[in-house]
Amino acid sequence: MTAAPGFTGGTLDRADHLRHDAEGIAAAMGNWQARLLRLDGLDPDIDADGRLAWGMLSDAPDEAEFVLLGLEDGRPRFAAVVPGVQAAPFARSPHLFKLLGDLRPGEAAIYAAARSLVDWHLRHRFCANCGHETALFRAGWGRKCPSCTAEHFPRVDPVVIMLAEHHGRALVGRQPTFPKGRYSALAGFLEPGESIEEAVRREIAEESGIAVGPVRYVASQPWPFPAQLMIACVAEATHDRITLDVNELEDAMWVSREEVRAALRGDGPFLAPPPYAIAHTLLSVWAAEGG
The missing domain is CATH 3.90.79.10 (Nucleoside Triphosphate Pyrophosphohydrolase)
Structure with a gap:
């Protein structure tokens, strides 16, 4: 039996029902069980057990925007978009590939979603329609222009x-x-x-x-x-x-x-x-x- 392709097998509930629910998102961010995926730039931070490292939302800088990755058995999981981090989709070091090879399949899928989303936000801070600075919406699964109201969504x-x-x-x-x-x-x-x-x-x-x-x-x-x-x-x-x-x-x-x-x-x-x-x-x- 051939193993499943890499970066597949994610275990998070992506919680689409929360993406238009401002009160629900606020409650998720205030949940004591909420956790923030720790990233070194765009690379994964790995704990002593070789797993993805998670911290508290308060660990993020004040200027960070939060993306709701989903729910793990009802517990909110987030990633942070930090202004100033350099998006670098083609700069992949041997160290990164070593980390990817060691990650468990489900965790690699979580990291893949987080990296792609954070990278997209870093590259789409301005509206392609009018050039105005955009704001995160839909719990981080889109950006909206406050000037022309254009909505922009992550591309694949x-x-x-x-x-x-x-x-x-x-x-x-x-x-x-x-x-x-x-x-x-x-x-x-x-x-x-x-x-x-x-x-x-x-x-x-x-x-x-x-x-x-x-x-x-x-x-x-x-x-x-x-x-x-x-x-x-x-x-x-x-x-x-x-x-x-x-x-x-x-x-x-x-x-x-x-x-x-x-x-x-x-x-x-x-x-x-x-x-x-x-x-x-x-x-x-x-x-x-x-x-």
């Missing part, structure tokens, strides 16, 4: 991540920024007016020159860097002649199921993606299909 950017398969082999590639030896599934953002299947076909063709036909969905995963939804698919290739787009990839190659299994065990011809990345899930599902 869909990304396709996929394997092309051809006669029992899968196509994997590597970017120059990857750790030495790492190969992964190809990936790219959906474009306006494009279906998931069309995006899969376009991205594979653009990056590798491989034409594909039928596309099947495998799984999805939130990716909080800053706020993507990764949509994992497998597509049937019509040929295996790679024409590399060197602006996107450093290398690409076809690998067998046995080679993928070996890589997932840690003794294969390439370094597999980490378990919390959906590329790991995708490779695991594909490798298991061969029996």
Whole structure:
């Protein structure tokens, strides 16, 4: 049985019923059981037991805005948006990835939601319609402009991540920024007016020159860097002649199921993606299909 994709399996009740209830939100903030997720900038703060660290709402600076992450067995859980913290969606240190690898699945899901929300607030303090400074509303699940009344909501950017398969082999590639030896599934953002299947076909063709036909969905995963939804698919290739787009990839190659299994065990011809990345899930599902 393949493990669930990373950053999934969240255990919080997102408490949508409270988001328009000013009195309910105030009561949640005043609840003695309310807790604040401790963040170091946008990175998770980990306690001595290797779990997410929680503090009191009073630990936040006076100028902080609070986002209601949800309820844990009725107990409110918040994150703080602190002005001056730098949003840095692409600055991900090896230390952060080590922390992510050690987090329990449900806690990783809580952190993913908190990081994406806090990052979004830091980047959307001004109205895209009139330029006026906005204010947090809906318990932190939106911002509203007091000047033109425009409402703004956190966005999620869909990304396709996929394997092309051809006669029992899968196509994997590597970017120059990857750790030495790492190969992964190809990936790219959906474009306006494009279906998931069309995006899969376009991205594979653009990056590798491989034409594909039928596309099947495998799984999805939130990716909080800053706020993507990764949509994992497998597509049937019509040929295996790679024409590399060197602006996107450093290398690409076809690998067998046995080679993928070996890589997932840690003794294969390439370094597999980490378990919390959906590329790991995708490779695991594909490798298991061969029996």
